[in-house]
Amino acid sequence: MRALLLTLACVTLAARDAGATDLVVGRGGAYTTITAALDAAKPGDRVVVRAGTYREPTLVIRTPRLTFEGEGWPVLDGDAKREVLVIAADDVTVRGIVAINTGISNLEDRAGIRARDVRNCVIEGNRLRKNLWGIYLQRSVDCVVRDNDITAEGVRQTESGNGIHLWYSPGARVERNRVSGHRDGIYFEFSSHGETRDNVSERSQRYGLHFMFSDSCNYERNTFRENNSGVAVMYSRGVRIADNRFERSWGSAAYGLLLKDIMGGEISGNTFDRNSTGLFVEGSSRLSVRGNVFTQNGWAAKVLADADDNTFTANRFSGNAFDVTTNSRSANSSFDGNWWDEYNGYDLNRDGVGDTAFHPVRLFAMVVEQHPAALLLLRSPLVSILDAAERVLPVLTPEALVDRRPLMRPPQ
Amino acid sequence: MNVISLVLQAGLRDLSRNRWIVAYALCFFAIAEGLFWFGGTGPQVLLSLLNLVLLVLPLVALVFGTIHVYSSREFVELLLAQPVPRRELFVGIYLGLALPLAGAFIVGAGVPFAIHAGAGASAGGVVALLGAGVGLSLAFAAIATWIALHTDDRLKGVGLALGVWLATTVVYDGLVLGAAAAFGNYPLERPLLALMLTNPVDVARVLVLTQLDVSALMGYTGALFQHTFGTSLGIGVAAAALLSWWVLPLGLAGRRFLRRDF
Numbered sequence: 001m002r003a004l005l006l007t008l009a010c011v012t013l014a015a016r017d018a019g020a021t022d023l024v025v026g027r028g029g030a031y032t033t034i035t036a037a038l039d040a041a042k043p044g045d046r047v048v049v050r051a052g053t054y055r056e057p058t059l060v061i062r063t064p065r066l067t068f069e070g071e072g073w074p075v076l077d078g079d080a081k082r083e084v085l086v087i088a089a090d091d092v093t094v095r096g097i098v099a100i101n102t103g104i105s106n107l108e109d110r111a112g113i114r115a116r117d118v119r120n121c122v123i124e125g126n127r128l129r130k131n132l133w134g135i136y137l138q139r140s141v142d143c144v145v146r147d148n149d150i151t152a153e154g155v156r157q158t159e160s161g162n163g164i165h166l167w168y169s170p171g172a173r174v175e176r177n178r179v180s181g182h183r184d185g186i187y188f189e190f191s192s193h194g195e196t197r198d199n200v201s202e203r204s205q206r207y208g209l210h211f212m213f214s215d216s217c218n219y220e221r222n223t224f225r226e227n228n229s230g231v232a233v234m235y236s237r238g239v240r241i242a243d244n245r246f247e248r249s250w251g252s253a254a255y256g257l258l259l260k261d262i263m264g265g266e267i268s269g270n271t272f273d274r275n276s277t278g279l280f281v282e283g284s285s286r287l288s289v290r291g292n293v294f295t296q297n298g299w300a301a302k303v304l305a306d307a308d309d310n311t312f313t314a315n316r317f318s319g320n321a322f323d324v325t326t327n328s329r330s331a332n333s334s335f336d337g338n339w340w341d342e343y344n345g346y347d348l349n350r351d352g353v354g355d356t357a358f359h360p361v362r363l364f365a366m367v368v369e370q371h372p373a374a375l376l377l378l379r380s381p382l383v384s385i386l387d388a389a390e391r392v393l394p395v396l397t398p399e400a401l402v403d404r405r406p407l408m409r410p411p412q
Numbered sequence: 413m414n415v416i417s418l419v420l421q422a423g424l425r426d427l428s429r430n431r432w433i434v435a436y437a438l439c440f441f442a443i444a445e446g447l448f449w450f451g452g453t454g455p456q457v458l459l460s461l462l463n464l465v466l467l468v469l470p471l472v473a474l475v476f477g478t479i480h481v482y483s484s485r486e487f488v489e490l491l492l493a494q495p496v497p498r499r500e501l502f503v504g505i506y507l508g509l510a511l512p513l514a515g516a517f518i519v520g521a522g523v524p525f526a527i528h529a530g531a532g533a534s535a536g537g538v539v540a541l542l543g544a545g546v547g548l549s550l551a552f553a554a555i556a557t558w559i560a561l562h563t564d565d566r567l568k569g570v571g572l573a574l575g576v577w578l579a580t581t582v583v584y585d586g587l588v589l590g591a592a593a594a595f596g597n598y599p600l601e602r603p604l605l606a607l608m609l610t611n612p613v614d615v616a617r618v619l620v621l622t623q624l625d626v627s628a629l630m631g632y633t634g635a636l637f638q639h640t641f642g643t644s645l646g647i648g649v650a651a652a653a654l655l656s657w658w659v660l661p662l663g664l665a666g667r668r669f670l671r672r673d674f
Contacts, residue, residue, distance in 0.1 A: 296455070298625070319455055321625050341456070367589070373600040374592040376608055378621060379459070381467050382585035 026050030026074065034059055034076075041066055049074040049097065058082045064089040070096035073127065078102040078110070084131070087115040087140075093122040102131040104159050111136035111161070112150075115143055115169075123148065133161035134182060137169040137191075146175040152182045157205050166191040166214075174199060181205070185227065188214040197221055207232050208249075211239075219244060224256075230275065232258040236265075243269040246278070255280040256297065262287065272297055278320070281307045281333070288313075291411065295319050299365075303401075305331040313337050314411045317360070321378060324360035325369055326398055335360060335403040339410040347408045358406040361397045363390035415500040416507070419491070423508015426484070433512050436472055440464070440520025448524055454533025455624065458541055461521055462620050465545045466613055467581055470552045473513055474573040477556025480509050482566050489674050502669040506662065510553035514546045521545060540623040544616035544654075551612045551657040558665035561672065580613045588614075605640055609650065612657040619650050 023037040024030055027050050031037040035056050037047045044065045051072030059076065061068060066089065073096065078084045080103030087094065092115075099112035112131035115121045121143040127150075128134045134150040137143050150163045163179035164186045166172055172188075174196045179185040185201030188194055188211035199222045201208040208224035208231045211217065215237045223245045224231050230249030233239065239262060246256035256275035257267070262284040271293045272278035278297035281287070287310040294300035300320040303310065305328035312333065317323045318341040337353070338360075345356035364383045368375050377383050390397055443464065447457040484505060491501055525538050556573060563569040588607055592600060608614040640646045 319453075367593070371592045371596040371600075373596070373604050374589055376604050376618075377585055377589055377592075378625060379462060379466075379617060380585045380614070381463065382582050382589065384463065385582070 020044040020046065022046045022048055024048045024050065025054075026052045038063070049076075053077055055079055058086060059084065060086045060088055061092050061094075062089050063092075065091045067093045068095075068097070069093075070098070070126075073098050075100060078112075078131070080104075083108075083110045083114060085113045087113070087118055087121050087123075090119045091121070092118065093124070095122075095125045098127045098129065099131065100129040102133070104132055109133055109136065109161060111165075114138060115140040118143070122146075128163075131161075133165055134163040134179065135165070136161075137164075137166045137172060139168045140172075141169065142171040143169060144173045144175070145177060146173065148177045150177060150179045150182065152180075157183050160205055162187040162210075163201070163204070165189075166194065170194070173197075179204070184208075184210040185224070187211065188217065190214065192216050194218070195220075199223075200225070202226050204228060209233065211236060215239075218242075223247070224249075227254075229253055230255040230258060230277075232260070233262060234258075234260040235262075237263045239265040241265070241267050241270065245271045245273065246275060247271075247273045249275040249277075251276055258282070259284045259287065266290070267292065271295070272300065277302055281310060283307060285309045287311075290314055292316070293318075294323075298322065299325055302326065303331060303333045304328075308332055310334070311336065314407075315339070316410045317341060318410075322362060322365045322368075324401060325365040326361060326401060327369055329396070329398045330400075331398045332400040335401060337405045337407055338403055339407040340403070343406045345406065352408050354406040354408055358403045359391050359394060359397060359401070360403060361401050362387045363396055366396055415496050416504045419501055419504025420507050420511075422487070423484070423505060424512060426508070432476060433516050436476075436513075437516035437520040440517060441523060444521055444524035445527075448528050454525070454528070455537070457524075458533050458537050458620075458624060461541060462617070462624070465517075465521075465541065465548065465620075466617055469517065469545055469548050470581060470613060471577050473549055473552035474556050474559075474577050475570060477509055477513070477553045478560045478569050478573045479566075481505070481557050481560035482569065484508075492674055498670050499666070502666050506554065506557055506665070509557065510550050513553055514549040517545045517549055518542060534623060537620070537623040540620045543651075544619050547651070547654040547658070548612060548616050551654060551661070554658050554660075554662040554665060558661045558668065561665050561668045580611055584611045585614070609653040612654055615650050615654045615657070619647065619654075622647070 023041055023045060025034050025037045029050060033056055034049060034054055038059060038061060041047055041063045043063055046067040046069060049070050051074050053075040055077045075098045076084050078101045080101050083102055084099040094113060102110035102112060111133035112128040113123055114136040117139045119141045121140060123135055123145045125147045129151055131152060135145055135148060145164055152160060160183040162184040163182035164174055164177060166188045167190065169191045170193050172191060172194045174186060176198045179201045180203045183205050185204045185208045186199060190213045192215045194217040196219045202225040204227040206229050208227035210232050212234045213236060217239050219241045221243045225247045227249055231246060249256050254276050256272040256278040258280040260282045264286040266288050268290045274296045277299045278294050279301045281303045283306045285308050289310060289312045291314045293316045296319040299322045300317050301324050303326050305326060310333040312335045315338045317338065323340060340358050340360060343354060343358045345354040347354055363386050444457055444461055447460050522542055555576060559569050559572050563572060592604065608618050
C-alpha cells in the first residue's frame with residue numbers, strides 16, 4: 001500500500017514537471033513584474049525575463065527546481081538600496097541576468113545574487129555591476145558559479161565586498177568567471193572541497209583569491225593579475241594550486257601567492273611573473289612546490305624560518321632580483337633539482353645536473369632583510385663582490401637552503 | 413669655434429689611430445653579442461652590461477683619459493705658442509677625449525641591441541643603460557682631464573685616477589652599506605637617496621635600476637626609491653646630479669688650464 005502511494009506521488013510529481021510552464025515577464029509576456037511571476041511559479045517551472053530594467057523589492061526565489069533566465073540581458077536594479085536576487089530553494093538555476101547597483105551598506109552584506117541555505121544551485125552566465133558583493137553563497141552546498149562577469153568600481157576596502165564569496169559552502173565549483181574591482185576577487189571561508197578553475201581575477205582592492213579554513217580545495221588554471229595585495233591563502237589543509245598565473249602584484253605587502261599556515265599541499269606548474277614577492281611561505285609545512293616558473297620578480301620566493309618540511313623541485317628561477325630569501329639562518333626548507341639562471345657551475349659527467357651546489361640565498365638578500373634601506377645598493381659592484389665571497393665561504397646565509405643538484409637546463 | 417673643431421679633429425685623428433679606443437668599442441660589442449649568442453635574453457644582457465658600465469667604463473675613462481691628456485702635452489704646448497685662445501683649445505682637447513669614449517661605448521653596446529631588436533629588453537632599459545654609459549663617460553673623462561692637468565707627475569696622476577675609480581665604484585658603496593647597517597634603526601631612506609646622488613656611479617646605477625628592477629623596487633623601501641627616481645622629476649634630478657658630475661670637474665679642469673703656466 002505504501003509502495004503504491006509512493007508510486008502515485010512520484011507519478012503526480014512527474015506529471016507536474018512534465019507540465020512545467022514558462023512564465024514570461026516583460027514585453028509580450030503574461031507578467032509585468034518579476035515578483036508576480038515568482039509568486040506564481042511552481043517547482044520545475046521556468047521564469048523568463050525579457051529585456052528591460054526592473055526595479056522591484058529584493059527578489060526571492062522560494063520555488064525548488066526553478067530556472068530563472070534572462071532574455072536579452074534584463075537589468076535588475078537594486079536602486080542602491082537593497083539586495084537584488086536571493087535564491088532560497090534547492091536546485092535553482094539563474095542565468096543571463098544583469099544584477100546591478102546594490103549600493104553600499106555598513107549594516108548588511110548586500111549581494112547581487114545570493115544563495116542562502118540551499119543545495120545544487122547553478123549561477124551561470126550573468127553580469128554583475130556596481131554591487132557591494134557580487135555572488136554570495138551562504139551555507140549552500142554543491143553549487144556551481146560559472147561564466148559570470150563581475151565588476152565593481154569600489155574605491156575603498158571598507159566600502160566594498162567580495163566578487164564571489166563562499167561562506168560555509170562546501171563542494172562548490174567556481175569556473176570561468178571574470179572578476180575585477182571588488183575587495184577580494186574570490187573568497188572561500190569554511191568552504192571545503194571546492195574546485196576553482198579557469199577564472200580571471202584582477203585589480204582587486206585586496207586579494208585576487210583569498211581563502212581561510214577551507215580544506216581539500218583545488219585551484220587550477222586561474223589568472224590573478226594586478227591585485228592590490230596579490231593572493232593570500234591561510235589556515236587550510238590539503239590544497240592544490242596548479243597551473244595558475246600570478247602576475248604583477250606590486251607593493252610592500254603584495255604577494256603573488258602568500259601561504260600562511262597551510263598544512264600539506266601542492267603548488268605546481270604555476271607562473272609567478274613580475275611580482276614584488278612571488279611566493280611567500282609562512283608557518284606552512286609539507287608543501288610540495290614543483291615545476292613552477294618564477295620570472296622577473298623582486299623576491300621570487302620568501303620562505304620564513306617557521307615554515308618547515310617544504311620541498312622545492314624542478315622550479316625555474318630567472319631574472320629575479322632575489323631568488324630565495326628567509327629571515328633566519330635556521331631556515332630549513334629543501335631545494336633539490338631546480339634551475340637557477342644565476343648558477344654558473346659545471347657538469348663534467350653530463351647528466352644534466354650541476355656538479356657544484358647552488359646557494360640561492362644571497363648575502364645581500366639577508367642584509368636587505370635586516371636593513372631594508374640597503375636595497376638602494378641593488379646591483380652595485382660591491383654587492384656582487386660580497387655575494388661572490390659569501391658563496392665561496394657561507395657565513396651568514398642559511399646552510400640548509402642549498403640546492404645540491406641544480407639543473408643545467410631549464411625544466412620543460 | 414674654428415680652433416675647437418681643429419683641435420677636436422686632431423684629437424679624433426689621434427684617437428682613431430689609437431687602437432685602444434677601437435679595442436674598447438669591440439670589447440663592449442663582443443661581450444654584448446656574446447651574451448646574446450649564448451642564449452641571453454635582452455634583460456639578462458642588460459644586467460651583465462650594467463656591471464661593465466659601472467666597473468669597466470669608469471676605469472677606462474679615468475686611466476685612459478689621464479694618459480691621453482698627458483701624452484697630448486707636447487701638442488698643447490706647440491699650439492699654445494700660436495695665437496690661439498686657451499678656452500677653445502681646452503674644449504677641443506676635452507671633446508677629443510670624451511666624444512670618442514662615449515661614441516665607442518654607444519656603438520659597442522648599442523649595436524648588438526639594434527641587431528637583436530632589443531630581444532625582449534624594454535626600450536626604457538636600453539636607453540637608460542646607454543644614457544648612463546654616456547653620462548659616466550663624459551663625467552669621468554672630465555675628472556681624468558682635471559687629474560692630468562692638476563698633477564704633473566704622470567705616475568701620481570694615474571695612481572690618483574685609480575684611487576678615484578676604487579673610491580667611486582666600490583669603497584663609496586661599502587660606506588653606504590656600513591651606514592645602512594649602523595643606523596638601521598633610523599628612517600634612512602631619504603638620507604641614503606641623497607647619498608646616492610653624490611656619487612656618479614650610483615646615480616648611473618639608480619637610473620638603470622628604475623627601468624630594470626621595477627618589481628623589486630615596488631616592495632619595501634623600494635617604493636620610495638621608485639617614486640623618487642622612477643618619475644620624470646626623479647629622472648630629471650638624477651640626470652642633473654650626473655650632469656653636475658660632468659660640469660664641475662670640467663670647470664675645475666678648465667680653470668686650471670686657463671691659469672696654468674705650461
